[in-house]
Amino acid sequence: MTDLFSSDNNLLPYDGEALYYGYIMPENEACNYFNILLETLSWQNDEAIIYGKRFVTKRKVAWYGDSNYAYTYSNTTKQALPWTQALLELKSVAEELSGTKFNSCLANLYHDGTEGMAWHSDNEKALGENTVIASLSFGAERKFSFKHKKTGTKTEVILQNGSLLVMKGITQTHWLHRLPPSVKVKNPRINLTFRTYIGI
Numbered sequence: 001m002t003d004l005f006s007s008d009n010n011l012l013p014y015d016g017e018a019l020y021y022g023y024i025m026p027e028n029e030a031c032n033y034f035n036i037l038l039e040t041l042s043w044q045n046d047e048a049i050i051y052g053k054r055f056v057t058k059r060k061v062a063w064y065g066d067s068n069y070a071y072t073y074s075n076t077t078k079q080a081l082p083w084t085q086a087l088l089e090l091k092s093v094a095e096e097l098s099g100t101k102f103n104s105c106l107a108n109l110y111h112d113g114t115e116g117m118a119w120h121s122d123n124e125k126a127l128g129e130n131t132v133i134a135s136l137s138f139g140a141e142r143k144f145s146f147k148h149k150k151t152g153t154k155t156e157v158i159l160q161n162g163s164l165l166v167m168k169g170i171t172q173t174h175w176l177h178r179l180p181p182s183v184k185v186k187n188p189r190i191n192l193t194f195r196t197y198i199g200i
Contacts, residue, residue, distance in 0.1 A: 009021065011146065011155050011157055012146060012155065012171065012175065013153065013155070015148065015170055015171075015173075015174035015175065016167070016168075016169050016170050016171030016172075016173075016174050016175050017166075017167070017168045017169040017171060018146060018165060018166070018167050018168075018171055018175075018177075019165070019166045019167075019168070020157050020163070020164075020165050021097060021163065021164040021165070021166070022160065022163050022164075023160060023161075023162050023163055024093065024097065024136075024162060024163065024164045025093075025162045026162070027161065027162065029162065030138055030161045030162025031138075031161070033086060033090065033138055033162075034138035034139045034161070034190055036086045037086060037087075037107065037138065037190050037192070038109070038188070038190065040084050040086060041062040041064075041084065041087075041107055041109075042062050042081055043060040043061070043062050043107075043109050044060060044061060044062065045057055045058070045059070045060055045061075046059050046060065046061045046108075057115070058111060058114075058115050059108060059109065059110055059111075059115045059116075059117075060108070060109040060111075061078075061106060061107060061108055061109070062081070062106075062107040062109075063078040063079070063080050063081065063104070063105075063106050063107075064080055064081050064082070064083055064084070064087055064104065064105045064107070065080030065081075065083075065103055065104035065105070065197060066080075066083075066103040066104065067080065067103075068080050068081075069103075069104055069126075069197045069199070071104070071106070071124075071126060071197065072124070072126065080104055080197075087105055087107075087192070090136055090192060090194075091105065091194055093136075093164075094134035094136060094164065094192075094194045095134075095194075097134075097164060097166070098132060098134045098164075098166045098168075100132040100134065100168075100196070101196070102132075102134065102194040102195060102196055103195075103196055103197055104194070104195050104196070104197040105192055105193065105194045105195065106192075106193045106195065107190065107191070107192050107193075108190070108191040108192075108193070109188065109189075109190055110140075110142070110179070110188060110189045110190075110191070111188050112140075112185055112186055112187065112188060113140070113142070113181055113182035113183055113184060113185025113186065114181055114183065115181065116142075116178065116179040116180055116181040116182075117178050117179040118178055119147060119176040119177070119178045120176060120177070120178065121149075121172045121173075121175065121176055121177070122167075122172050122193075122195075123172040123173065126197055126198060126199055127172075127195055127196065127197065127198065128196065128198045129173075130168070130169055130170055130172075130173070131168075131172060131195065131196060132166065132167070132168040132196065133166070133167045133168075133172075133193050133194065133195055134164060134165075134166050134193070134194040135159075135164070135165040135166070135167070135191060135192070135193050135194075136162075136163070136164055136191070136192040136194070137159040137160065137161065137162070137163050137164075137165070137189065137190075137191055138161055138162065138189065138190045138191075138192075139161060139187060139188050139189040139190050140161075140185050140186075140187040140188060140189040141158055141159065141160050141161065141185075141189075142158070142159050142179055142182070142185060142189050143156055143157075143158055143159075143179075143180055143182065144156060144157050144158075144159050144165070144177065144178075144179055145177065145178050145179075145180055146175050146176070146177050147175065147176045147177075147178075148174060148175055148176075149174055149175065149176060150174070159191075179191075
């Protein structure tokens, strides 16, 4: 049996680990989860405060956790909501495959390819050093890119419906990542990023 968590799955050439598992569930199961998440999560437009100005994105987010954790990024703070049954089921899958226990999840809803995420690292102090993030994708396939902070080296992967990507080790220290926009993508995508929140 192939070790799904081997270094052979690492998308990064150095300074980190981004392990792509590909499909971890059948297509019909992934589509079913997409519909459940779309209907049951408390989606809200994301906000960011940049140079004192408040921006509201078309992309929507939802923040869940073991407790009502206050998660701050882009100069805005969100209070975690109680887990839904679907999130708990998917958290269990992510934990089993990644070998990591998670206590929170930031969910993202991209309505189509015009919505994406700019270059960034998930390196907030509240997530701790060398944090592990398990990212589950549902819905439309989207390109996901990495860029090394010093060398500028880039790599990318197509995140499929029902697939898992795990970022771990020193990845957030040395690499940026983004979800580039694409006018070709007409359908929505939901992304669940399971995290370990430790506070500040």
